[in-house]
Amino acid sequence: MCINKNEVAFYDCLNEYANKNSVVVLGSTFMHNVPMAELRQSMGIMSEFYNRSLTNLKICEAKEVIYEIMNSLSPRKILLHLGEVELNSPDTDIHSLIKEYETAIKTIDKKCKVVIISTQNDLFNKELISMCANNKYQYADITNGNINNDSLYINAFMKLKYFLTDSVTDAFSIAI
Numbered sequence: 527m528c529i530n531k532n533e534v535a536f537y538d539c540l541n542e543y544a545n546k547n548s549v550v551v552l553g554s555t556f557m558h559n560v561p562m563a564e565l566r567q568s569m570g571i572m573s574e575f576y577n578r579s580l581t582n583l584k585i586c587e588a589k590e591v592i593y594e595i596m597n598s599l600s601p602r603k604i605l606l607h608l609g610e611v612e613l614n615s616p617d618t619d620i621h622s623l624i625k626e627y628e629t630a631i632k633t634i635d636k637k638c639k640v641v642i643i644s645t646q647n648d649l650f651n652k653e654l655i656s657m658c659a660n661n662k663y664q665y666a667d668i669t670n671g672n673i674n675n676d677s678l679y680i681n682a683f684m685k686l687k688y689f690l691t692d693s694v695t696d697a698f699s700i701a702i
Contacts, residue, residue, distance in 0.1 A: 541598040549575035553607030554583040560679045573691035584611045589630040607643035624653045641689045
């Protein structure tokens with residue numbers, strides 16, 4: 527396992543203060559770097575959501591992390607952005623990766639809504655879309671080909687903000 531133990535310990539500490547039945551984002555390095563708290567505050571979003579993404583998190587490691595999140599936070603919705611690390615390897619078998627993804631998702635409580643977030647790999651995204659359709663998960667497409675690197679994180683948040691909340695109050699602030 528390559529999970530960063532310092533990040534996990536930090537999240538374990540934060541989870542003691544977090545509210546249960548919220549929305550949780552779990553991903554790898556890209557999602558870890560999205561400044562969600564700052565963007566949430568800047569946009570006046572009142573709904574609670576927590577980013578529990580870990581640097582270089584692999585799908586095969588996610589099962590353990592999901593289990594911990596489900597036990598400590600009991601989220602009503604979880605957004606997953608996985609596969610980033612594995613897709614950087616040219617010899618990755620996408621079908622095997624999807625099977626690992628499905629195995630990790632089985633750790634999630636059936637009452638919890640699942641949102642799968644797109645990656646930068648079109649072939650993998652097609653498989654993710656199929657997996658979502660077969661399992662009634664939501665699919666969040668955050669890809670955009672013409673965004674410069676500095677704007678990638680903001681672009682991702684802007685596309686995810688609709689999935690981060692179910693609040694009627696936030697619907698007005700998000701629409702702006």
